[in-house]
Amino acid sequence: MKKIVIPTELTLYSLNLVKHALTLLKGETCEITLLHHTPLPDSITELLLLPREADKAREPDAEFVKALERLQKSYALEIHDIRIVHLCCDTSLTIKNFVIDNQIDLVLSPVSLTNPSEAMRHFSSLVQDIPFPVLYIPEFFETTQFRKIAFVLDEEARTNTLPDKALVDLLCRKDYHVTFLLVFAPGTSTAKIKQALDALYAAPVLHGVEFSVHLQQQRDLTTGVVSFIEEFEVDLVVTCKKRSMLDYLRKGRNRSVRDKAINTKVPCLSVA
Structure with missing residues (x-):
């Protein structure tokens, strides 16, 4: 229930x-x-x-x-x-x-x-x-289905940006395709990328959950998220730190990933 x-x-x-x-x-x-x-x-x-x-x-x-x-x-x-x-x-x-x-x-x-x-x-x-x-x-979003879900990762590997059990139970279902998206800037060290991926694969809450990982090099996080949405026809974007992540995911002044997702007509689920 x-x-x-x-x-x-x-x-x-x-x-x-x-x-x-x-x-x-x-x-x-x-x-x-x-x-x-x-x-x-x-x-x-x-x-x-x-x-x-x-x-x-x-x-x-x-x-x-x-x-x-x-x-x-x-x-x-x-x-x-x-x-x-x-x-x-x-x-x-x-x-x-x-x-x-x-x-x-x-x-x-x-x-x-x-x-x-x-x-x-x-x-x-x-x-x-x-x-x-x-x-x-x-507004004007048409209900179809939420089959392709993209979780936005933090390249700094802060584990508190990974989904908790409640969010995993809510979204990670057998007939949903879940992708964890890691956007990194040019010049990012492989050690930092590895650290973020290690934190993801080691997360106990994700044990037994089927998911894919997509690495995307882009000059800023929002551009990477939006291009991924458009290329892979994502149905839902998920960020696990509403305040910090939505403030961080900017493209120009006062533009957050939530706003950009809306411009591409894609809903965004976020957690503070």
Whole structure:
């Protein structure tokens, strides 16, 4: 049983995100929480009015209710339970505690290519700081399958960038093709590359897991990741250190591998 959190504004788009989660966790029975979160306002007046305003936004319309019922019938085997939870929060700690208390396995975060709502932008900023798997889904992404998965390695061989058991159990399945991608700059010593590979092959959590390794020489990490995505038609990019790796994987100012992956229409799963 896998437990998933998906942010919702009680729109049909959020229900479409459910399909992405079920596709990634193919064969698993899932408990899905549609999290309708409300950012806390800055002013005292707005804070006093918050319960009244929140109550107005809590009732889904008839179209949403019908679509939710159809979704449950269509995925009756995969969806054990689906519920809507309302949460007022303004810190990552609140989200983190919610995830821990409810033993959540995966959080989805939609990334808009157009104009994201304030609530979705706020939710995305909060989940960047929680130490749990977050699947970033680019807008307009079409659900097909997550068969080819690329884990981005750290050439410095920091073992904390390798996947933990929970992530391996989540993604390393028999019908998935898993590749560990090591991008190294020209001039990188063979000793450093060997050190990174030794750390990978020695990782206890990967014993018994079938995977391949791809070495790619490129001037920077992001260019290497994006070219690999395009050449091998990768379905999902995985980074195991959300904050440091996504900040490190840059191509130009304020451009992370997550943004580049989105530009190539590929979802990115990352862990803080």
